[in-house]
Amino acid sequence: MRRFGLTALLAAALVTVGSALAGSTADPGISSDEILIGGTAPISGEASAAAAVARGAEAYFKSVNAAGGVNKRKIVYKYLDDGYDPSKTVQVVRELVQQDEVFAVFNTLGTNNNLAVREFLNQSGVPHVFVASGANTWGADYKKYPWTIGFIPSYVLEGIVYGRYIVKTFPTLKLGVLYQDDAYGKDMVAGLKKGLGSKAKQIVSLVGYDPTAASVASQVAQIKASKANAYLIFAFGKFAVQASIEAAKLGWKPKLVIVNVVASSANLMGLGDLAGGKPINKGAISIAVLKDPTDPKWAKDPGLAAARKILKKYIPAANAKDGYYYAGMASAISLVNVLKRAGQNLTRASLMKAARSQNQPKHPLLIPGIAVKTSPTDGFPIEQMALQRWVSRKGSAAGHWSMFGPLRTAKS
């Protein structure tokens, strides 16, 4: 017992001396030549296609490190699998913060997943930056959760844009909406209703599905049976794929299809063919924030070309048309920008200060005119978007996105 006590005393003394030498002001996860950033991604499970969001960010960090890092520090990005399961997010974020002692948590994917850890990260004073979810709360509740900030536009805003477009262009269509029954899907629906305004009666069928369900086949059948002739898919991961395939299987040919942007990567859009039915994706509408890698408009764009090169170098097996990689990269580009501005004496507080005063009018991967901008009273980094249309050959789902119309905001 006594020997144990002595050992403990010695260890305590060593730790004290050690931390005194290391300089007591430094935040965890940061040294003179390294920044340790943590994250989570659905590497397994229903939403595993979206793991590319983390991989794309990782590829960009590698390219930054190869060029000397940020203020001479290399970025080490450690992201762990949570299987899109919020109860696992709790475990792996605890591990990242308490075991690995990361400097910040970045690009964690999923609305529910981030809700599960927001309180903990804010109480621990760990930056929770560029959450990979568009729930409205990340931007709206910045006062209550000063350590949390999102990146992609709010789902409410996305819903508003669809609503306004429908009222203006298709005022007679009957809308059938499939949405994920959680904070994310509800934000989309709330925005849609707001955008439709007095025309909210255009919605004839509004059907939710549970994100842990096996399939959305019955929901799709229910929507078709409502005689809706426009189909709005506010889904995610495998459910978005099912939503499209099941409709094709039923032989349903809605006049207008809207897919929300997180589901609209190139891999989803090409899948209509698999069902054996006629693809329903022709002419589908979605919002666009990034220069879509399939849009011929950006074929010679230097920002996108650089991103393609990085992707090819660090993830040779990646599908260069998969928008998720570029989404992750776009987020990483903004993080690097913020880290640079936070300066040589980087602390958790200085990172948040920089994240709350972003001003990046020209982001290499965003559609020209869309700025990344925040202020101490504006917690939404991106508040503009465009609409895009899926252009495909007759009888095939294969095709590409094509941006159209002006930039849209909450006001216009």
Added chain:
Amino acid sequence: MKGLRGSSFATVVAVVLFVAAVALLPTVINDFQASQYAYVGIYFIAICGLNILTGYTGQISLGHGAFMAVGGYTTAILAAKVGFPYWTTIPLAGIVAGAAGLLLAIPALRLSGLYLALATFGLALATPALIKEYPDLTGGSTGLSFDLVRAPSRLGLSTNDWFYYLSWTIALVLLGAAWLLLRGRTGRSFRAVRDSEVAAVSFGIHLPTYKTLAFTVSAFYAGVAGALFAVVSFSYVSPQTFGLFLSIYLVVGTVAAGLGTMWGIVVGALLIEWLKEPTFEIATVSRTDLVEWADKLLPVSLDPSAIGIADFVFGVVLVGVMLLLPKGAGGLLRRGVTSLADRLYTR
């Protein structure tokens, strides 16, 4: 429990050693590991309860994760919606789960063996769906949060150390309660029901009473474990927190624990945490390490980060436990401790 029967000197020493080990462990592990061992304490409670039902009374439950869910949600709802301090909800969670156990036990009286296993399995399957059915109360699939729990400031403990001591103090109290329950007439009746229902009835044991009692007590333990699980998991519960797999893990932990000894339950609880958390180390070996070794030693290629590797290790360990320790760690210990002569006379 069985190992504590009587009051021989050796038993007292074992208990003192165990309590001392539990009390001193946080001084040798780091803060993060304290949170992992807090979960071990939670699984200890759940296995302790399941042991009363399955080990002592012979009633199989593949649905104890559901009772943990009842406990976890009782705590979350009372703390988030009614404003109860979290610590007052822990016993209430046990009581609500115990009531749920009683309600299940009554129809379950008609079932035995495999049929009971299937019915309780159905419960484990249905619970997440049931939780989602009432989103106003439970938060649906988004889950439910309540205020983060912190260590009382005058104790000077880190939050994780507090979680550890909270779980293990309750675990030790409930272990003692189980011992008191099982050592006398009730425990004998439970065992009689397990060994032969016909013989038990002929001795005047009222089967329905003891079966429902075992179910209720065991569900109470699971409910308390579920409440602590919610507290330690950053005050957050979701239907996935208490999914089907949790019930399976609990059964595996109970099998690994074997019948009756306190040390066996520790082994079972450690095994669950080891299977669930890829970085949790037992004797410096984590699940990830094991896969890396297997990758080097075996003529097959295994990637520790591959999808499904956890399920693979889980399957291998499960088969291994069944082959090597058919009576669990408790059985192994008893075989080592009991003298040959003793065994000759008792069998």
